[in-house]
Amino acid sequence: MKVLVISTKCNKVNISNLKVDIVSWCDNELGLINLRDYDGIVFDMSDYYLNSYNVSSMRGVFEHHSISPDIIYDVLKKPETFIIVVGNPNTTVKQESILNLIGFSVSSEIRNGNTVTREKTGDRTFLKYLEKVKSYSYFLGENITISSHVQLKWCSGVGGYEMAGTLIPLLKNRADKILAAKLEPFTKMPSPYLYHKDNTVPSFGDIYLLPPIYGMDQNDMVSEILELYLGNEKPEPEWVKNIKVPSQEDIDDRLEQIGSKIADLTNEKNVLIQELENERQPIEILWKSDKPLEKSIERVLKSMGASIENDDENNTENAADCSFSYGSAHFAVEIKSTSKQMVDKNGLRQVRDWVEDLSDVGKEYKGLFIVSNEIGKKPDERSDNYLPENLIKYATSQEIAVISVKTLFEAYLKSKNDNKYAGIFFGKLHEKSGIIKLEIDE
Numbered sequence: 001m002k003v004l005v006i007s008t009k010c011n012k013v014n015i016s017n018l019k020v021d022i023v024s025w026c027d028n029e030l031g032l033i034n035l036r037d038y039d040g041i042v043f044d045m046s047d048y049y050l051n052s053y054n055v056s057s058m059r060g061v062f063e064h065h066s067i068s069p070d071i072i073y074d075v076l077k078k079p080e081t082f083i084i085v086v087g088n089p090n091t092t093v094k095q096e097s098i099l100n101l102i103g104f105s106v107s108s109e110i111r112n113g114n115t116v117t118r119e120k121t122g123d124r125t126f127l128k129y130l131e132k133v134k135s136y137s138y139f140l141g142e143n144i145t146i147s148s149h150v151q152l153k154w155c156s157g158v159g160g161y162e163m164a165g166t167l168i169p170l171l172k173n174r175a176d177k178i179l180a181a182k183l184e185p186f187t188k189m190p191s192p193y194l195y196h197k198d199n200t201v202p203s204f205g206d207i208y209l210l211p212p213i214y215g216m217d218q219n220d221m222v223s224e225i226l227e228l229y230l231g232n233e234k235p236e237p238e239w240v241k242n243i244k245v246p247s248q249e250d251i252d253d254r255l256e257q258i259g260s261k262i263a264d265l266t267n268e269k270n271v272l273i274q275e276l277e278n279e280r281q282p283i284e285i286l287w288k289s290d291k292p293l294e295k296s297i298e299r300v301l302k303s304m305g306a307s308i309e310n311d312d313e314n315n316t317e318n319a320a321d322c323s324f325s326y327g328s329a330h331f332a333v334e335i336k337s338t339s340k341q342m343v344d345k346n347g348l349r350q351v352r353d354w355v356e357d358l359s360d361v362g363k364e365y366k367g368l369f370i371v372s373n374e375i376g377k378k379p380d381e382r383s384d385n386y387l388p389e390n391l392i393k394y395a396t397s398q399e400i401a402v403i404s405v406k407t408l409f410e411a412y413l414k415s416k417n418d419n420k421y422a423g424i425f426f427g428k429l430h431e432k433s434g435i436i437k438l439e440i441d442e
Helices: 028-032 059-063 069-076 098-102 148-154 218-230 238-242 248-286 290-303 346-359 389-397 405-417 421-431
Strands: 002-007 019-024 040-044 082-086 104-113 116-118 136-146 162-173 178-188 206-210 322-326 329-337 365-372 400-404
Touching: 002 218, 040 218, 069 082, 069 098, 082 098, 082 218, 098 104, 104 162, 136 162, 162 206, 206 218, 248 290, 248 405, 290 322, 290 329, 290 405, 322 421, 329 346, 329 421, 346 365, 346 389, 346 400, 365 405, 365 421, 389 400, 400 405, 400 421, 405 421
Parallel strands: 002 019, 002 040, 040 082, 082 206, 329 365, 365 400
Antiparallel strands: 104 136, 116 162, 136 178, 162 178, 178 206, 322 329
């Protein structure tokens, strides 16, 4: 069950296992709430500012039409629903009483007193709460007027019927004036027929009009009202689980078998998810940048059979972005990512420096410049013209091979279909300089 409390000071309801939303009368967010989403609504009018009959700050109610007889009817026509008004139901909201907003009208009169008597009715829902009421500031009349909107919906399709209602007193003062009541609508045939209920007409949910308990904290007051109406359902005690019922053993066995199957399928699913993630990991080189791109490229080269030389453990400040070997060929790699179409000369110069530094250790390295240009675009939207002509000549003169991440990814895909292709690709990188492209027939 989902419950809404509209109040001025209530901000917490202490009811276990119950979903309660709380909003202030003076909050403009009230106009954005759809009351039809709730099974029960508490209109807390108990604050004395509200009882002054002047609540100009309740703009959200009327400006957004969040409360109307039509809406309340839609709430109450559902089974096991309720409306509880705490405080004077004739408290005005922008010149109309809260009860009128619900679709009913009951007269009230401002009178102070401290002598009350309890009615002996069949409805004892709020008996414990009403026993705490020691004083009052208003009482209710006995006549009810029902909105034409409600009457029309209530009796729709039921020829000849009208709608009426009565107040069932729950609490009175010594002068026999009603202080608390249950509002009970019912159908009737037009005069001269007698009032009577008719089972062919759908029943409303419950509507209660309750007085506040002056001096009681509003959080405690609303919590007690809801607890008495709904019953504070306690969680099932542990010992209940040990009590068996007929056929339970068979059902438990079936549940255990299903649970075991679900566990096995879940494990199989997780393995496949991880396998899929591993298979799709090379795609990262098409969209990552900077250090993450360097690591992704290392993984792709390794998956193609290359041996990574400068891993995390052996890396130094003077190490290339990546250095690797394939067979007897060694490569010093500079990786550049940019959102621009073209890269500048700095990357090529860095490759040259890496080659010189690494060649000091007694191995001959080939320079490799890997470019990811126009980061953020789809691969087929990126320009293949990412190196100016003068830099292509410079790369050729310095014996530096240049490829894009698109070319590397294409080579990776080919190597997965042909286990000899990686050797062809790395051989081409080692032998040629300038921009390297894959031939269609490779």
